[in-house]
Amino acid sequence: MSTRPATSNTRQRLARVSRILQNVSRIGMWLWPALTIGGWLILEHLPKAQLQTLAGGPDLGIGSSMICDPAMEFTITWKVKFVGMVVSLVPATLQFLFMRQWVALFGLYREGRIFATENVRCFARMGRLLLGLSIFDILLSTPIHSLVLTLDNPPGKHLLSFGLSSDHVPTFAAGIAMVVIAWVMEEGCKLRSEADLVV
Amino acid sequence: MGVVVNLDVMMARRKVRLGELAARVGITEANLSILKTGKAKAIRFSTLSALCRELECQPGDILEWRFSPEDDADADE
Numbered sequence: 009m010s011t012r013p014a015t016s017n018t019r020q021r022l023a024r025v026s027r028i029l030q031n032v033s034r035i036g037m038w039l040w041p042a043l044t045i046g047g048w049l050i051l052e053h054l055p056k057a058q059l060q061t062l063a064g065g066p067d068l069g070i071g072s073s074m075i076c077d078p079a080m081e082f083t084i085t086w087k088v089k090f091v092g093m094v095v096s097l098v099p100a101t102l103q104f105l106f107m108r109q110w111v112a113l114f115g116l117y118r119e120g121r122i123f124a125t126e127n128v129r130c131f132a133r134m135g136r137l138l139l140g141l142s143i144f145d146i147l148l149s150t151p152i153h154s155l156v157l158t159l160d161n162p163p164g165k166h167l168l169s170f171g172l173s174s175d176h177v178p179t180f181a182a183g184i185a186m187v188v189i190a191w192v193m194e195e196g197c198k199l200r201s202e203a204d205l206v207v
Numbered sequence: 208m209g210v211v212v213n214l215d216v217m218m219a220r221r222k223v224r225l226g227e228l229a230a231r232v233g234i235t236e237a238n239l240s241i242l243k244t245g246k247a248k249a250i251r252f253s254t255l256s257a258l259c260r261e262l263e264c265q266p267g268d269i270l271e272w273r274f275s276p277e278d279d280a281d282a283d284e
Contacts, residue, residue, distance in 0.1 A: 205248040207238045 023118050030114035037107035044100040048093040052084040083160040092156045099144050106137040123200060128193045135186030142180035146172065211271045214243045217262050232257040 082088075113130040121127065154169035161167075218228060229239040234254060241247050242254075255266055262269070 202248055205241060205246060207234065207242045207247045207250050207254055 019120050022122070023120065026114040026117035030111055030118060033107050033110040033114060037104055037111060040103045040107065041097065041100040044096050045093055048089050048096060051089055051092070081161065081165065082157050083162075085160045088156060088159050091159060092153065095152050095156055099141055099149065102137050102141045102144065106134055106141070109134045109137065123193075123197065125194075125197055128190050128197055131186055131193060132190035135183050135188075135190055138179055138183030138186060140183075142176050142183055145179065146176045209272065209275055209277070211273055212242060212245050212247070212269065213271055214239075214258070214269055217264055217268055218243070221262050223262070228258075228261060231261045 109130050113127065113134075116122075116124065116126055116130070150169055150171045154167045158165060158167040218225070225239055225243065226236050229236040232239070232254065234257075242250065250270075255269070258264075258269060259266060
């Protein structure tokens with residue numbers, strides 16, 4: 009009752025595309041934490057330059073602007089790897105939950121539910137997760153990762169970095185946009201349910 | 208209570224069934240049921256006109272206003 013059926017042709021195309029995107033999202037959902045863990049496991053095998061820019065993972069939270077000193081050495085031990093992995097699993101979990109919402113959203117589209125309250129809920133959750141992710145990236149990621157990477161360095165060689173990068177802006181903006189979209193969609197759903205009761 | 212829909216009374220008087228009336232008026236049975244059970248938020252003039260035509264009645268035979276304390280509270284505001 010809450011969603012009017014789209015034309016069958018469009019609906020079939022939407023279902024087909026949604027099925028593909030749902031499967032891609034499902035793969036991405038598991039791939040992200042796996043790459044994060046994998047990145048930390050092979051940390052010592054990565055080139056130093058990459059270690060300084062990416063810290064050896066898909067996105068382990070260290071930007072190139074963070075570690076300025078090219079002579080900075082990293083003592084990579086299992087302790088460093090483990091602590092780094094645990095810390096990186098926080099944003100990875102947020103990303104996992106974000107992708108799970110994508111899977112759920114494409115599942116709804118696949119069923120032909122394109123303007124229901126469940127869709128609104130998915131958008132709202134995705135927005136909040138993106139905001140959480142960007143706030144973690146902006147405030148905590150760089151200092152924590154810099155500290156973890158130099159955890160086993162000799163005294164005087166530890167590093168605590170703070171940095172802001174324009175890379176964080178799109179994620180933050182996307183998070184706000186998604187929350188606002190969810191808000192607008194919620195109002196739209198209310199209007200639609202009222203319109204459904206106009207005979 | 209506000210506006211009360213007396214469609215069921217008129218349908219009983221004219222001895223017409225829901226499906227038949229919906230087809231004659233040109234709306235779905237589900238929508239006519241919403242109207243009949245009083246769940247509707249609004250009714251289009253075109254629907255009301257078609258109902259009056261098919262049931263051979265006036266809008267006042269289908270819709271009726273009854274006093275409710277809520278209306279009184281609205282008036283005070």
